[in-house]
Amino acid sequence: MSGLRKYHAAVWDEPLVMELGATGRRGIVFPETEQAIVDAVGDAIELVPESVRRSGPANLPELSEPDVLRHYLHLSQETLGMMGISLFGTCTMKYNARVTESLVRLPHVAETHPAQDVQTQQGTLEIIYGLDRMLCELSGMDQFVFQPGGGADAAFLHATLTRAYHHARGELSQRREIITTAQAHPCNSATASAAGFDVITLPMEEKGYASVEALRSVVSERTAALMVNNPDDMGIYNPDIKEWVDIVHAAGGLCFYDHANFNGVMGRIRAAELGFDACMFMLHKTFGAPKAGGGPAVGAYGCREHLAEFLTTPVVDKDDEGYTVKVNRSAGTTQVREYMGNIPVVVKAYSWLRAMGADGVKEAADLSMLANNYMERRLLQIPGVTKALPHLEQHRMEMTRYSLADLTEETGVTTLDVQNRMVDFGVDAYWLAHEPWLIPEPFTPEAGEMWSIEDLDYWVDVIAQICEEARTTPELVTTAPHNQAIHRLDGSGLDDPGRWATTWRAYQRKNPDASAGTAG
Amino acid sequence: MTDVVSRAHPYMANSTDEARKHMLNAIGIQDVDELFEQIPPGHRTGHRFDLPDALTSEVSLKRHLTGVLGKNENCESYLSFLGGGIWQHHVPAICDEVWARSEFLTSVWGTAASDLGRNQAWFEYASQLGELIGMEFVGLPVYSWGAAVGHSFRMAARITGRRQVVLSSLMDPEREAVAKTYCGFAEQEGHIELIHVDHDPATGRLDLADLERKITDETAAVYFENPSYLGIIEDQGSRIAAMARNKGAETIVGVDPISLGVIAPPSDYGADITIGTTQPLGVHMNGGGGVGGFIATRDEERYAREYPTLQVSLADTIVPGERGFGMTLFGQSSYGSREDGNDWTGNSVYLWAIANAVYMSVMGPAGFEEVGKSILQRSRYAARQISSLPGVSVRWGAGFFKEFVVDFNATGRTVAEMNAALRDKQVFGGGDLSQDFPSFGQAALYCVTEIHTLDDIDYLVDSIGEVLAR
Structure with a gap:
């Protein structure tokens, strides 16, 4: 592929901040305490009981402010992020509008305190209420809360709400099982387990999803809930999902729709119309807020009226006087985090929906479906690339899972090698698959609606180029990356107690002679 | 003339007729609806979505948002x-400058090489926090202090095989409500029972006589905060930790790290697990959205293997002498082991960890x-x-x-x-x-x-x- 750009990441050979600076330098100073205060209260350290005074200064670096700034700017430049093309599957990479980024940094968001009187928080509450109404419209649910700090936290909220619901009915001792599928995100099974339930995981079958019979065989009076996503990360939509919901409901269980993969179906289906009791949207994915390397995020959790009494609080409502906040700590059994949620993320999602409108939302879904299927046509022309479950001929949804098993068999080059090589072209690493891998050597791009046809073509060209390299110069791929700030990680010590080091002080203790190495 | 002006949506490069046609042709279909063939007709909604009119123009959108948010008062106007x-602390401008960089803001996962800088910033967060609190093993942040409380109780229960935690009766009810959610109901196996200790009415500190009565062979951990929710500096930490140790219980201490330039770190008085908030370290209150939590311990397998979080470790690369960063003990997280992992993890407040790192560096x-x-x-x-x-x-x-x-x-x-x-x-x-x-x-x-x-x-x-x- 001759059309690929020349690219090389910034290389700053940047030391750790703990290795920088010099004694006595300051990055910030604070106002001297006014004499009147000192006269009244005396020496500061005398105000701390003697036995718990800090005995010596913390061993932190001492840097001037510009030195700190340049250090972290170097680190930012050694971070690819979305500077190139990022089609990270399941995460719905999309544009994070900078107008909202700038607005949430103003004091009327940044410098608000959650305990302010509600009359002084009417702006925030209007946004929360407005987003709640819009998400109810999209899902058919009756009430949303934004407290969960991510999708997994929303799954935890559902697991704990399931617990509270059955507890209130006196059936918690009996209903000890939550059913999920091997294709559901690991957070569903993990949060169910953390909430005290036994987890039943249905395996994938020939059609790309578990059968109704498989579900029936595990549903019983012990069933507390079903937690699933649909479509799954392979782009397969389970057409039996309404029947699933009916079966679980008939047995007395609740049904939770993990809407992680909402981008392709938004405006086309509504969780409540499929029968679900509750659902979750990720505002940092589908609704335009940034990934931020892993939060701050929001798992917006919505439920039907019959579950609202078990919801965590605060809940925002509206009356003649304005917007109100209802707090009920005695509920206390489903509160998964303090306060009303990551307000800046809520504002960003509200803003995204206002910028899109109903037509824009549907257009985004259409474009993400078009883009994925467009890419799929091209990717499957690359020798060595196959589609997961190739016998399923219907068009995939907004994502398709691929396998490089053929390429690996032919060349020895694995999907991890390809992932490490693609960053040499300024293209963000692709997503492989959640555990357990259901197919060998997986990779999962998600095009979304942001990226242009030229971007999608470029991304496919890069994969084609790497597959070609795998045959002609495989060591180029297996030793990649070559154009990054550092080389491939040697992870052999990561799980070795004698070698792992999550802090600099641990590293120094375990490597008393080491100090010469430099990061990037 | 207006007919030739495209109204393509500014967030979507392919929202032009030409792009749609190009993709439809390449796929070999006439209509985008054909792509939805997997969804049975009975699943498709006939609902007419009643959303507010689109504010596609940034001019209108900004005007609208500014108007709504302007209805707030805030802790600078009051x-x-x-x-x-x-808490309202000073947030150095440099913290916002750094986290708001598009590279950090938009990164998702990457590789050790391509997102090196972010991973290094995370390591510097953990390393500097470790210096402040006197601990060698520090996880990436959790959602909040309350979440850290909940996870630490579960860690202690796994470590000791016991099911009771003894804690102050003067805890933040909001934080305790979160912790309770992590502990489950009494009729569940694995439920963790919370047992309150009285405070000394004269000082606000823990009543050690009552504590003595409440720590038993069933106690997984004793938890107290320093300073407490009501601001009290607890100066009996060494005695509390000794009492816990005598009964084979863990000592968990929650701290506000901005106090640690003048107050001794919990490691000095016997903490096994130190947790707390990250918000005071360079993060705005954000209407409550600024919260973040941390979990830290000594670097011992007894603790390290019970973390629910992801952790960044310094590591080698394939080139001798070159440093990188990787996830340690990933396999014990829910990403690695689903329901068999420790609790669960997911998106957290990792961008705030970068703000925290910058804050500690300037401080x-x-x-x-x-x-x-x-x-x-x-x-x-x-x-x-x-x-x-x-x-x-x-x-x-x-x-x-x-x-x-x-x-x-x-x-x-x-x-x-x-x-x-x-x-x-x-x-x-x-x-x-x-x-x-x-x-x-x-x-x-x-x-x-x-x-x-x-x-x-x-x-x-x-x-x-x-x-x-x-």
């Missing part, structure tokens, strides 16, 4: 003394000492001046950091009345404790930090005095 779990040892001293003196001064007002007293007038309880009972006024009147003077009075701690009667939790000047405090005191004089 003088605020609210705290109690989220240095002197910055933490200076800010700690400033808060000690300013808050003590405020407490002293407030308690000079007729009928107003401070419940524990010494031995506190940043926050203190103001008792209005003798004034005959409620905190709600006081705070309503103070708002007329552009002041947010302290948080109302009367609902959560009814035994205190009409009491409020006041918070004074490094941002409050002598004039601010005097204005507050004068304002309270004027309200009371009415």
Whole structure:
């Protein structure tokens, strides 16, 4: 592929901040305490009981402010992020509008305190209420809360709400099982387990999803809930999902729709119309807020009226006087985090929906479906690339899972090698698959609606180029990356107690002679 | 002429007729609806979506958002003394400058090489926090202090095989509600029972005699905070930890890290697991959205193997002498082991970890000492001046950091009345404790930090005095 750009990441050979600076330098100073205060209260350290005074200064670096700034700017430049093309599957990479980024940094968001009187928080509450109404419209649910700090936290909220619901009915001792599928995100099974339930995981079958019979065989009076996503990360939509919901409901269980993969179906289906009791949207994915390397995020959790009494609080409502906040700590059994949620993320999602409108939302879904299927046509022309479950001929949804098993068999080059090589072209690493891998050597791009046809073509060209390299110069791929700030990680010590080091002080203790190495 | 002006949506490059046609042709279909063939007709909604009209233009969108958000007052337009779990500290501009960089803001996962800088910043977060709190093993942040409490209780239960946690009766009800959610119901196997310890009414500190009674062979952990929710500096840490150790229980201490330039780190007095908040370290309050939590311990397998979080470790690359960063003990997380992993993890507040790293770098040892001293003196001064007002007293007038309880009972006024009147003077009075701690009667939790000047405090005191004089 001759059309690929020349690219090389910034290389700053940047030391750790703990290795920088010099004694006595300051990055910030604070106002001297006014004499009147000192006269009244005396020496500061005398105000701390003697036995718990800090005995010596913390061993932190001492840097001037510009030195700190340049250090972290170097680190930012050694971070690819979305500077190139990022089609990270399941995460719905999309544009994070900078107008909202700038607005949430103003004091009327940044410098608000959650305990302010509600009359002084009417702006925030209007946004929360407005987003709640819009998400109810999209899902058919009756009430949303934004407290969960991510999708997994929303799954935890559902697991704990399931617990509270059955507890209130006196059936918690009996209903000890939550059913999920091997294709559901690991957070569903993990949060169910953390909430005290036994987890039943249905395996994938020939059609790309578990059968109704498989579900029936595990549903019983012990069933507390079903937690699933649909479509799954392979782009397969389970057409039996309404029947699933009916079966679980008939047995007395609740049904939770993990809407992680909402981008392709938004405006086309509504969780409540499929029968679900509750659902979750990720505002940092589908609704335009940034990934931020892993939060701050929001798992917006919505439920039907019959579950609202078990919801965590605060809940925002509206009356003649304005917007109100209802707090009920005695509920206390489903509160998964303090306060009303990551307000800046809520504002960003509200803003995204206002910028899109109903037509824009549907257009985004259409474009993400078009883009994925467009890419799929091209990717499957690359020798060595196959589609997961190739016998399923219907068009995939907004994502398709691929396998490089053929390429690996032919060349020895694995999907991890390809992932490490693609960053040499300024293209963000692709997503492989959640555990357990259901197919060998997986990779999962998600095009979304942001990226242009030229971007999608470029991304496919890069994969084609790497597959070609795998045959002609495989060591180029297996030793990649070559154009990054550092080389491939040697992870052999990561799980070795004698070698792992999550802090600099641990590293120094375990490597008393080491100090010469430099990061990037 | 207007016909040729495209109204393609600015966020979507392919929202042109030409792009759609190009993709439709390449796929070999006539209509985009054909792509939805997997969805049975009975699943498709006939609902007409009633969303507000699109504000596709940034001009209109900004106008709208500014108008709505402008209905808020905030802690810069008002003088605020609210705290109690989220606090108004000075956020150095450089913190916002760094986290808002598009590279950090938009990164998702990447590789060790391509997102090196972010991973290094995370490592620097953990390393600097480890220095401040005196711990060698530090996980990436969790959602909040409350989440850290919940996870740490579960860690202690796994470590000891026991099912009770003994904790102060004066904990933040909001934080405790979160912790309770992590502990489950009594009829569940694996339920963790929370047992409260009284406080000494004279000092606000833990009642050690009551603690002695409550620690048993069933105790997984003793949990206390320093400073406590009500601002009290707990100076009996060594004795508490010794009592826990005698019964084979873990000692978990929750801290506000901005206090650690003047107060000893919990490792000095025997903490096994140190947890706390990250918000004071360079993150805005964000209406409550600024919260973040941390979990840290000694670097021992007994603890390391029970973490629910992801952790970044310094590591080698395939080139000798070159450093990189990778995830240690990934396999024990829910990403690695689903329901068999430790609790669960997911998106958290990793961008705030970068703000925290920048904050600790500009602060240095002197910055933490200076800010700690400033808060000690300013808050003590405020407490002293407030308690000079007729009928107003401070419940524990010494031995506190940043926050203190103001008792209005003798004034005959409620905190709600006081705070309503103070708002007329552009002041947010302290948080109302009367609902959560009814035994205190009409009491409020006041918070004074490094941002409050002598004039601010005097204005507050004068304002309270004027309200009371009415």
